[in-house]
Amino acid sequence: MKIPIEPNFRTDPKDYSEEERAKLKTKGLTEDTIGIYSSFHDLSREDLEKEVSLIAKSFGIYIEFNRDKMKLNGVKDWIYMVRLPIPGGGPISSKQWRILDDISNKYTISDAYTGYPSPSLKLTTRQAIQFHHVKKRDLPNLIREVAESGFLTVNGCGDNVRNTIACPLSKYWVFDANSLARKIANYFRLPLDLYLQVFEIPLIENRQFDRESFKYGENLLPRKFKIAIAGVLRTINGKYIIDNCVEVQSNDIGIVPLIEDEKVIGYQIYVGGSMGENNSYPTFSALGLPIGTVVNDSELIKVLDAIVTIQEEWGDRKNRHWARFKYVVYKMGLEWLREKVREHSGIQLGKIVKVDLTHKDLHLGWINLGDNKWAYGIFVENGRLIDGKNGRTKSMIRYIADNFDNLMFYITPNQHLLITEIDQPQKEKIDGILREFNYGFRDGKPYSSLRINSTACVGFPTCKLSFTDSERFLPSLIDELERRGWKDIPVSIGLSGCVAQCSRPALHPISWVGSGYELYMLKIGGGNGSLGEPLIDWDENSIYLYQVPSNRLADVTEALFELYEKNKDISEDPSLVFRLLGNKKIIEWLKGHEKTKDLMKPHKFDRKIEGYREYHDLLRKRLEEVSRYG
Structure with a gap:
């Protein structure tokens, strides 16, 4: 039996889904017409009104409940997950890490039903940090305290461009993927006025964010949109290779640097990747395909703007299971998309080139950065930074942050944690700390x-x-x-x-x-x-x-x-x-x-x-x- 995949492209507003109608009411997250402020500050109920819960995602907030407890007593114990996007995974200074660790200690509650020790910090495959098991009464304080660290939770979830991920080590060689990730994330950040108002965050001078940026429409994007940037690593023999630690082809847009004579001469762009499916409808996972090349950062930003605009205009706003960009790419085709990009950006994409994307580095253990600088990659099982069977990993990272103010931390795209800027004299001290906290063992056995x-x-x-x-x-x-x-x-x-x-x-x-x-x-x-x-x-x-x-x-x-x-x-x-x-x-x-x-x-x-x-x-x-x- 043939069950076709038929997205409703360029959806007529009369066919908009419930989510689309809710987003429209806020006029692109600029107006509080549905009582967002009052809902978050109303402690007479532990949950949120449904429309508010849909909008809360773009603020980096998911409302959840403990499903183990519900099975036991049938009651929904409402809790929240707060996601903090960190473009490129960092840098996170020692001072910032201490703030985020303190937040986790205060607000990620201990509960026998979690199945793991609390408190915790959850590192994600999109180089974000998640705070789990947060109660509603603590949300405003948590969001404000995160802002004091210099980060914001906006763009953490929701129908917008999510956290831009990038190889966290590439910056130490010929291509700074991390800086490019932050530039792209800044360009696609959502309007902040409503977010700052709801959580009563002071708009201090260095947070004014006057910048050139993407202009989101009144109902944002049809679904989440993910961008990833591959990196460049130097091998032991001095050769430069592409590091695909981010799995560029699993994203709506993947960016791969093109290297010639140890210089970046442009980027190849991939489109249409996404892992998500839906068992109730015919859907598919897909890898992104190369669409063409650009020669510099300026062209890249213009092309990214064009592609996200095309998804905003064409993506299905009736059927969320067909609303990801991959359905536009695979249904409409690459030739169509290349022409649309030219119409929107004025840029004719260059020829597709052959790129080797098979190397995927986990960035674990000691890594020589050159100039007597080192990095150490900490294995964090499934990204859950806790003290448990794998040793006192969370306490160990805090101890390092407390005692080495010069270090910078990066979350990897595989849910691990990199410590960088380690000086040669500090290397032996870090080794001693790893042994002291029993790092590298699970129940006394070395990690396999x-x-x-x-x-x-x-x-x-x-x-x-x-x-x-x-x-x-x-x-x-x-x-x-x-x-x-x-x-x-x-x-x-x-x-x-x-x-x-x-x-x-x-x-x-x-x-x-x-x-x-x-x-x-x-x-x-x-x-x-x-x-x-x-x-x-x-x-x-x-x-x-x-x-x-x-x-x-x-x-x-x-x-x-x-x-x-x-x-x-x-x-x-x-x-x-x-x-x-x-x-x-x-x-x-x-x-x-x-x-x-x-x-x-x-x-x-x-x-x-x-x-x-x-x-x-x-x-x-x-x-x-x-x-x-x-």
Whole structure:
């Protein structure tokens, strides 16, 4: 059965969704016509009016409730997550870190139902910081205290350009991706007047933000919009290579520097990436495609403005499941988009060039920055900075911030933390602190390569989109796989609590995506420029391993590890091994495996299958366009 993906482009206002009508009432976040101020300051109720909760996202605030508690007593215990966008992941000074750490200690409450120790700071794949389990009474103070650090939570969530991410180390060599990220984020920042009014933040002189900026319309963008910038690293032999730690192709816009004679000579722009799907409609995850090149920062900003404007004008404002920019890109095509960019910006994009995006650095351990400067990358499991089974990591970072005022901190795009500007004499002292706080061990055992390379999003109990556990579950899954002897296998696992896939799981060779409570769907073959996809048998029109119980994930993952080990002579790249084997051979292997054969029942899921079928059909057409401009 054909279930078409038919976005409502250039939506007639009479067909606007509830979210679009709510945004219109604020005239682009400039007028409080729906009682935003009064709702946030009304402590007679713990939640927010629905329209206010929709607008609050652009202020970096999500209203949530503890779903474990609700299952227990049926009562919604309203709490809030506050997201602080930090373009390029930093820099965060030692003084700023102390402020943010103090905020977490005051306002991220301790609760047996969280499943992890509190307080905590959550580092994200978009180089942001999240404060979890915040009560409504504390929101205004928290937002004001964040502002005192020099940061703002605006653009943290919502239908606008989100936090611009970038390689955090590239700035130390021939390309300052971090500064470019801050420039782009500043350009696409939302109007501030209403935000400052609601949270009573003084508009001090250095926060006036008089600048050239993107002019958002009265109902902002149709959906969230993400921009990422790859970096440049110098290898041991002095060669410069592209560092794709940000996974540029998973974003609405990806920016890759072009290097010639150790200089940046321009940028290649990718469009149409997004991991999110929707199980109730035919949708798809997609990788961004190259659309062309520009020669400098000035042209780049003009082209970015044009692309975001095109999404603002064309994106579906009726159906939020088809409102991401990827549907405009894949449906309308790259030739159409190149011409629209020229109309809006006056710039004719240059030819597409071949770029190697396979190197992805996690930025962990000691890194020589040159000139007797060092950086150290701290592994933070799933981005949750706490004191727990992995040692006293949160306290360790605070101790370093308290005792070294010259250091700068950066959040990586893989949820870890970089400490930079370490002088040679400080290096030995930092090493001593790492040992003192027992860094590098989980329950007394050194971190395995499997643990270090795998990642998860937040999931239960707080994320209201999540079907099941993610952050709380992955560590125990790794524990079990380590117990079975797989700690050193060069295969990583991505895990997400739902199809929004915030942790970018489908860019790992093996990924598990929440499909129900304590149930997960397998996606296979992601990484190094390819997208992991469900285990579909296209001839049968069926999906296998769509709802695997959590207590069986170790069995399936182990069987896939064994399949990789039997076939690793094909390639050193696990994702390529799985892709070259293909779904039919993987299905055959799992049907014959003692630990998985009982799980191998075909699942008829027309919406999921047709969404991916349409993606492949459209992808073939778009790649033909790429070849014409390459």
